[in-house]
Amino acid sequence: PDELLADFLSGCVDFPPADADVAPLVLYEFGRLMDRFASTELRPDEAENLAADCRSMQELAWHRLHTGHWKDVPVFWRRLYARLAFIVVWLGQQQRQAADSQVGDERPARTPGRLRPRPAARHPLAQLAGLADRLHARLPAVPACPPCRCCPLAEATRDWPAASAGPARGRTVVRLTRPSLEEFGRLKEPVIVCGVMDHWPAMQRWDWRYLLDRWGHRTVPIEIGSRYTDDDWGQQLMPLSEFFSRFVAPRCAAAADSGPKACERLPCGYLAQHGLLDQLPDLASDTDVPDYCCLGDGEPDVNCWFGPPHTVSPCHQDPKPNLLCQVRGFKAVRLYPAEQSDRLYPVGGGHLLAGTSRIDVERPDLAEFPLFDGADELLALLGPGEALFIPAGWWHHVRSLSCSLSVSFWF
Template sequence: MSCPHIIKDIHQFVTDKSELENLPGDSLNYSVKQLLKNCLDYSLNTDSLIDPSKLLEIESILDFLNDELNTGHWSEVPIHIRQYYTLSSFIKCVIIVKNNRNYSEDVIRKCLKCLDLGLLLGAPLQYNTELLTDSAKYIRKLLNKCRLKNEEYCTNNESNDKVTKIEDFQSLPGKYIDQIECPSLEYFNKHYFLPQTPVKLQGCLQHWPALKKWQDINYLLEIAGDRTVPIEIGSHYVDENWTQKLMTLKEFIERHYLSDTGDIGYLAQHNLFEQITELKDDIRIPDYCCLSTDYEHTTEPDINAWLGPKGTVSPLHHDPKNNLLTQVYGTKQIILFSPEDTPNLYPHDDKLLNNTAQVDPVNPDLQKHPKFSNAHIYKCLLEPGEMVFIPVKWWHHVTAIEKSFSVSFWWQ
C-alpha cells in the first residue's frame, strides 16, 4: 500500500471537514492559528508536493499547545486548547505519512504514538468524536501487517508465594465482607446499594470475553502492544519517588510486568478502553451500574484499567463515586473502612491528597497513628471472575498478590 492510499484511507475518518476548518475556540494566538490552518490545508490536500517544513511547523504548534496544557491545574485547561491538541495530533500523523513515500514500521509507529498522545492529552472534537480512535485503530492494523512475526511471551501468571500471601491476608485482623452469588438488581439495591454496604459478587462476569482472552499476554500485545500509555513508577502514588512515564504497552510488559527487577510499574486508573476501543469489546458494563439515588444526574460509568505485576499497591483512599472493581485475572487483597472511621485513618491535610490516609492498614504505626486502633476493619480477597462493590467514600487499600488485570466502574 502506497502513502497516497494511506492518506486517503485516513481521511475517511474526517466525517466533517468543515469542523476542522472552523477550528474550536477563539482565543488561540493568531499566528499559531494561521500556521495550523496552513498545516491543515497541506495535510488534506492529497495532490500537494512534499514539504518537509510542514512537519517542523506542526511540531512547533504542538510544543506551544503542550505549554498551554501544562500551565496551571489540568482541570482548568480550556477545552478548546485540548481540542486544538487533538486536531494537531491528527494533522501531524497525516504529515508524517505524506512526507514518507514508502511507509515503514518505524514511520507507522511514529504515527501511532502521535495519535495516542492526542488521545491522552486532547479532547474529542464536536462532530469528529472518534477521529483519533478510528485513525489509531487503522494505523495499528497497518503496523501488524508490515511487522515481522510477533515475539511470544510466557503467560504463566502463577506466583510461587501466592499461598503464603493469602495466609498473610487471612491473618490480618478484620471482618470479611459479605459475598453473594450474582444477586438480582432488586436484591443488590435493597441489601447493598441503598444501605451503602460493600459486598463481593460472584458469578457476574462469565459472559466477559476478557476472562479468557486477557490471560494471554500475547493477545493484549497484539491489540495494544504498540500503543502509548501512562505508567506509574514506584511503590504507590504517595511515595516520594513516585513518578509517571509514557511508554508503549509492550515496553511496560517487558520492563515491569514480566520483570522481577527494577521499580514496580503499574498501568493504573487509566481509561484504556476509550483510547483502545478494541479492548472495550471484551468487557461489559455491569447491570448494577444502572442503580442510582439521583436518577436526574446519572451518567455513563467511568471505566478504568488496572494492569500490573504482583506487589502493586493502591494506598488507603476513598473515591468520589460508587465503585465496582472487577477482577479479570490474578488475585488482590482489599482492606476497607467505613466513612465513619475517617478520623481514625488520618487523611492527608493536602487538598490533592485529602482522600488518601496517612496510615498503612497492613503495617500501622500506632505510636504515630494511635486512633487507628479504634477503626473497624473489613477485608476481602478478590479472585478472577469476581467483583467487589465499594460504596462512595468507603476507604480501601488494594494489594496485588499476583500479576493481575482489574477493571473499575465508577458511577453515581
C-alpha cells in the same frame, strides 16, 4: 462528529499562568492552523503544508513537554501536542485514501484530487484508534512472553496472605452471586459480586500473551514507583511491551521463584487508572458494562489497572461507587467505612493527595495514628471473575498478589 471534533481540537485553551508569556501566541497560531484545517476542502499541497506547519508547532510543544519535572509541565502543552498529532495523522490518512482512490480510478484525473479533512460518521478518535490497530498488525511481532507462574501460586492460598499483605483484624466481605438490581441498590457496605463477568470474552482471552500480540507496540502511561504517595514516584509513557519486559515479567519471576519480598525489591511499574478501553476499542469489546452501573448517573468512568505482583494502591477514597472487576490474578483489598474518615487521617484538604490516608494500613504506626485502631476493617480477597463493589467514599487499600488485570467502573 463535527461538533465532537471541534470540541476536541479546541480543548487546549485553558493554560495556567506559568506559560502566560508564550501560550497566547501559540494559541493564536494554533487557531490559524485550525482555520486552515477546518476549510471545507484542501488541495494535496495545502494539506502537506498544513501538516508541516503542525509538525513545527508540535516540535515546540515537545520541547516544552520535556522541560523540567513532568508534574510542573502545564497540561496545555500536552493537549496542544495531542491535537496537533491528531491533525497530522488525520491529514496523512486522508492523503493516503485520496491516493488509493486515484489508483483505483480507470480515468486519469484531470484536476488534482481534493481532500476533505472532516471525518465522516464515527468519533474522530475512534477512527484513529481503528487506524492504529490496523497499523499495529503490520509491525514486527513482539516476542512471546513466558506463561505466567505467579497466578497459580496466588490461587493456591485462599486465606488472607498475612506474610505479604500484613496482619489483618477485619472481617471478610460477603460474596453474592448476581444479586437483583433492587438487592444491589440496597447495599450499604462492600460485597464481592460473582457471576457478572462470566460472559465477558476477556475472561477467556485476556492474558499478557494476548495483550502483547495485539497491542504490544501501543503507548501507555505507566506509574513508576512503589506507591503514588512516595516522593520518588513518577509517570512515563512507553510501549506496552516495554512495560511488560521491564516491570511485569521480572516481578512475576521473582514472586514465583523467591517470594513477595524479592519481588518488592525490584522496580515497580503500574498501568494504573488509565482509560485503556477508550484507547483500544477492540479490547473494550471483550468487556461489558455491568448492569448495576445503571444505578449511577450517566456513563461510568472505566479504567484499567494492569500490573505485576505486589503493586500497592495506598488507602484512599473515591467520590463515586465502584465495581472493581478482576479478570486475571488476585488482589487483597482492605476497606474502611466512609463515615470513619477521622480514623484514617486523610492528607490535608487542598493537597494533591486529598482523599488519601497518611497511614500504611498494612503496618500501621498506632503511636502516630491511635484512632486507626478503632476503625472497622473489611477484607476482600478478589480473584478472577469477581467484582468488588466499593460504595462511594469507602476507604480502600489494594495490593496485587500476582500479576493482575482489573477493570474498574466508577458509576
